[in-house]
Amino acid sequence: MALVPHQGLAVVDEGGRPLASTSASDLKEFVRDPAFSLQQTVLDFVRAVQHRRTKATNPAITVRSTDTLATMIAKIAGVPQTRFVKNHMSAA
Numbered sequence: 001m002a003l004v005p006h007q008g009l010a011v012v013d014e015g016g017r018p019l020a021s022t023s024a025s026d027l028k029e030f031v032r033d034p035a036f037s038l039q040q041t042v043l044d045f046v047r048a049v050q051h052r053r054t055k056a057t058n059p060a061i062t063v064r065s066t067d068t069l070a071t072m073i074a075k076i077a078g079v080p081q082t083r084f085v086k087n088h089m090s091a092a
Contacts, residue, residue: 007023008021008022008023009021009022009023011042011043011046019043020043020047020050021046022042022045022046022049026045026046026049026050029049029052030045036048063075
């Protein structure tokens with residue numbers, strides 16, 4: 001079996017639903033900061049590292065679990081949903 005390099009790990013809940021993701025760059029924070037502990041949970045660590053990287057000038061965007069995929073993609077892309085849907089539908 002060939003080894004495939006991984007870019008990151010998904011952090012999932014007991015049901016296998018994704019909660020967050022982490023990567024080697026997150027682990028570098030563990031090495032740099034003695035405040036982190038090997039005894040803390042993975043989720044607490046990932047949230048702390050990601051919180052440090054979040055800039056107050058760039059508020060996070062959110063989607064509800066009931067929002068459409070078009071809404072999520074439009075928010076990530078930073079374009080109005082109607083423009084995204086129109087362009088996507090014309091490309092199909």
